[in-house]
Amino acid sequence: MARTRxxxxxxxxxxxxxxxxQWRAAGERVALVPTMGALHAGHVALMTxxxxxxxxxxxxxxxxxxxxxxxEDLSRYPKTLEADLDKAETAGVELxxxxxxxxxxxxxxxxxxxxxxxxxxxxTDFRPTHFAGVATxxxxxxxxxxxxxxxxxxxxxxxxxVITQLARDLDLPVQIIGVPTVREADGxxxxxxxxxxxxxxxxxxPALHRALSAAAAAIKRGGAIAxxxxxxxxxxxxxxxxIDYLEARHAVTxxxxxxxxxxxxxxxxxxxxxxxxxxxxxxx
Ligand code: PAF
Numbered sequence: 231m232a233r234t235r236x237x238x239x240x241x242x243x244x245x246x247x248x249x250x251x252q253w254r255a256a257g258e259r260v261a262l263v264p265t266m267g268a269l270h271a272g273h274v275a276l277m278t279x280x281x282x283x284x285x286x287x288x289x290x291x292x293x294x295x296x297x298x299x300x301x302e303d304l305s306r307y308p309k310t311l312e313a314d315l316d317k318a319e320t321a322g323v324e325l326x327x328x329x330x331x332x333x334x335x336x337x338x339x340x341x342x343x344x345x346x347x348x349x350x351x352x353x354t355d356f357r358p359t360h361f362a363g364v365a366t367x368x369x370x371x372x373x374x375x376x377x378x379x380x381x382x383x384x385x386x387x388x389x390x391x392v393i394t395q396l397a398r399d400l401d402l403p404v405q406i407i408g409v410p411t412v413r414e415a416d417g418x419x420x421x422x423x424x425x426x427x428x429x430x431x432x433x434x435x436p437a438l439h440r441a442l443s444a445a446a447a448a449i450k451r452g453g454a455i456a457x458x459x460x461x462x463x464x465x466x467x468x469x470x471x472x473i474d475y476l477e478a479r480h481a482v483t484x485x486x487x488x489x490x491x492x493x494x495x496x497x498x499x500x501x502x503x504x505x506x507x508x509x510x511x512x513x514x
Contacts, residue, residue, distance in 0.1 A: 237319040239326045243374045246327045250288065250375055259284035262377035262404075264368060267291040268308040268422035269317045272412040276381040277321035279409045283379055289318045290327040290371050292334060296342075297363030308422055327375065334370065342366050345399075348391035348484040352498055353509075356474045364389055365396050372402050380404050385411040385419050387498060387511040391484055411510075413439065419510045426506040434503055437469030441476070442497045442512040449478075449495065449514045455488055462497070471501035481513065490514070 240246050250260050261280035265273055273289075280287045291314055298304035311328070318326055343365040353360055372380060380397075382390045390408045397406050412420045417439035418432075427435060441462040448458040455478045463476045480487050481494035495514040500507060 235315060235319050237315055237323055237326055239315065239328055241328055241330065242333060243329070246288070246325070246375055249325055250286075250377065253286045254376070254378075258286055259378040260286045260288060260375070262371065262375045262380045263287060263289045263323070264371050264380065264382070265289055265291055265314075266293045266307065266422070267314045268310050268425075269314045270412075270420045270422065272383050272385060272420040274317060274321045275412050276383060276409050277318065277323055279407065280379070280381050281322050283407070284377075286325070287321075287323045288325045288327060288375055288377065289323045290329075290375070292327075292329055292367070292371075294334070294363060294367040295331060296335070296366060297360050299357055299359060302357070303423075308425060327371075334367065343369055343396065345392060345396065347395050348388060348482075349395075350484075351486075352388050352475055352477065352479070352484065353500065356500065361389070361392050365392060368393050369396060369400065369402070372397070372404050377404055379407055381407045381409055383411060384408045384511070385421065386509070387496060388484060391482065417443070419508075421508065423506055423508065428504060431470070431503045431506060434469045434471070435508060437466055437471065438499055438501065438508060438510045439512070441465040441469075442499060442510060445478075445497055446512050446514045449490065455490070455495070459497070462499075466499065466501055469503075471503050474500040474502070474507070476501070478514070 253260050261284035263276045277287055293307050342362050344362055345365050349361040394406045416436040418436045445458040445462040459478055476499040478487050478495050478497055481496040487495055496511055498511040500509045
């Protein structure tokens, strides 16, 4: 049986709005941390940052079906609600919004947000409908909760740029904050999908961060971007990954870059090891 907690869990938009409205009417700031659950230290970092910027933190927990392709891991996505509520409560979250699929997508729902700009290429080349699902659910969550700020991890860097652009384009009255990636001691970026890694793949997985770090250092020393990216691809492949993409992009627009003269550079990778697909990125 679920134990009694200080964190309040609500399942409807009406309850969410009523609470947030009450806080904001008292002149208190509200931060939203949208998640799909399976919370880890990376999510806790978002909540901790939120606490510095707002009086109240709301976490949403919703495994959004529309951002998964039919071939992807929706049904086996980890569901750990009780543990998630414990972690959120410990991190100072007061309200958890845990809608079911019908609350988010009632019968007759037909709207999808379609984006170009930072949503083009990279993930979209491999998951063509992913960002339409993310943009639509995040727009809904921001409109439902009406927070002052919303926090997202830099781990999903393309997602962060997509959401920043979305909020700007739709004039959503919210400040989007990106929070640096939390890593294991060996450099592996924390992800809810790391639980899928077998022992051997887990041991090989830090190669992603090692390769990006070496490439970023080489580019900073004046090395050509193309050569540094090629060396990173070779390192990641040798470690046993199958690469979807490993590229240097403009850090804000995510347009391809060939030199540091083209603007701030971000290295981004997605690669599979065994059956698990990991993503990571690093600033140059
Ligand atoms: O990053 C995630 O967990 C999800 O993509 C998000 C932003 C909660 C939307 O479902």
